[in-house]
Amino acid sequence: MNVRIFGLIVAAGTACFSCTTAAEISARNVLVIAIDDLNDWVGCLGGHPQVLTPNLDRLAQRGVLFTNAHVQATYCGPSRISVMSGRMPGSTGCYGFTPRYDQAETLQDHLPLHGVFAKAGFTTAGGGKILHEGLGQGWVRDLWSVTWGNANNPSPKERVHWPVKVWDWGAFPESDEQMGDFQLAQETATFLREKQERPFFAIAGFRRPHVPLHVPKKWFDLYPLESVQLPEAPENDLDDVPHPEISTRIHRQPDHREIVEKGLWKSLVQAYLASISFADHCVGEVLRGLDDGPNAADTVVILWSDHGFHLGEKQHWAKRTLWEETTRVPLIVAGPGLPSGQRCSRPVGLIDLYPTLCEMFHLPAPAALEGRSLMPLLAHADAPWDRPAVTTLEPHSHAVRSENWRFIRYADGSEELYDHTRDPNEWTNLARDAATLTEREKAAHWLPTKNLPDHSNSGDE
Structure with missing residues (x-):
């Protein structure tokens, strides 16, 4: 399979580039690494000054880092369905943990991303948390040709x-091996060290830094x-939010005030940082397997997280908000053939990955896809891009993130900018602020017009 990236710039170092032709660029495999609950606390993104993520940082230096990338749903289940379907929650009706992909009426004739590659003859290999229930169920699960474990992590018998x-x-526990x-x-890594007879599409979904x-x-x-x-979390941060209970009413667990009063804030932040570094170590193990084997020169690597995570910002913990x-x-x-060490600040969504890979590998893209191919930005990080990233919390509650602005409108009509x-x-x-009317109107143009009813079970984490 050839990857065609028109007008691509290939790195001759981290700062000097020379042009190459599309015919010189080829890849036959895809490796996707998905990380659960990872926000921007990554060295190369600068979200926390102390975080140690050497493997993620090295991967960013090998390719294009999208510094303004956003999810289309605010927690695990619906976000992962959006990534794997290339469609918005309002178009599928998948706002929560149910319906599953294979049970959603709106997705019965819509192949998930790995299914497009399976149909094209690729070996599809996956393990860990890909959809919320892992590899998926029913006909979605049947599209995998190689499966690994669920990556379930152990917990102590007594809560800490x-x-x-x-x-x-x-x-x-005591060791990583557990x-x-x-x-x-x-x-x-073992799979990647082996020569595969057919091109492959592989996903590894890591569960940390998801709680516990x-x-x-x-x-x-x-x-x-x-x-x-x-x-930083100013105590008055919610004073200018029209209805704080709207923004944070879903899953208020744990309560920020209780964490502060019990003196647990530092301990929780420490645990999150530790879990990030452990996840980074897992990423490094996978990348070493790729580099040690015969597939490194012709494999595209894509790394993403299913959503971010609050650690007290805006008096909130975990996810399920429309904030940054x-x-x-x-x-x-x-x-192969992608620029190295590039940073792209254009607003993009994970929903854009499905059409990107279809274009990259010359696969037919389903007509219902709602994302846009990132190929122009992979060629030139500063290429024109007139589309913001949109995130949905529930029907008629959305955020629109442009390069410089975040606009939020909730189902009751209240807004934030x-x-x-x-x-x-x-x-x-x-x-x-009356002076921001133009920005609000520009952003409102991108609010989803399709908001199917929510029949989901939002469930627990």
Whole structure:
């Protein structure tokens, strides 16, 4: 399979580039790495000054880092369906953990991303958390030709910190080898070290840093508790939000005030940082397998997270908001013929990956796709791009993220607007400022017009 990237610039270093022709660029395989609940606390994205992610940073240097990438849904289930279907939640009716992909009436005739590659004759290999239930169920699961483990990580018999099991954290187990994520990384690396008879489409879905934040002690030791830096979270941050209960009413667990009063904030941030570094280690294991084998020179690598994560910002924890901490995620695309060490600040969505890969590998793209191919931005990071990224919380509640602005409109009509050139933390809501009317109108143009009813079960984490 040939990858054609017209007008592509190929790196001759990290700062000097020379042109090449499309005919010189080829790849036959795809490796996707999905990480659960990873926000912008990655070295190359600068989300936290102390985070250590050497493998993610090296991967970013090998390819194109999208610094303004956003999810289309605000938590695991619907976000992953959107990625794998290339469609918005409002078009599929998938706003929660149910319906599953194989049960959604709107998706019965719509192949998931790996299904397009399976139909084209690729070996499809997957393991860990890809859809919310893993590899999927029913006919969706049947499209895999090679499957690995579910990457389920162990938890201690006795909870360390929190009375709610999913929110426990602490140093456990003793070694990486006991972690399902690392076992998945090893299985994936073994696959990548082998010569495959057919082109392959492979996905490894890692579960950390999703809660419970249990990883071996050596990862906690990277971040001594006394020196952990907390995110900035002004106590009055929600004063200019029209209805704070709308923004944060879903899944208010744990409560920020309770965490602060019990003196657990630093401990939780430490556990999240430790879990990120562990996940980064798993990514490194996979990439070493690729580099050690015969497939490195003809494999495109794509890394993404299914949504971000609050750690006290806006008095909120976890996800399920329309603010930057939930929607912004790492997105890296690297491979043969792609520029290296490039940063693209255009607003893009994970929904754009499906059409991108269809174009890259000359596969027929389903007519219902709602994303846009990223190929122009992979060729030139500053290429014209007139489309914002859109995120849906529930029917008629959406965020529109352009290069410099975030606009939010909730189902009750209330709005928020943030100027990221002056307010990257989204502390000042400008929606009531008459001077911002033009920006609000421009953003409102992109609000989804299709908002199927929500019949989902939002469930637990």
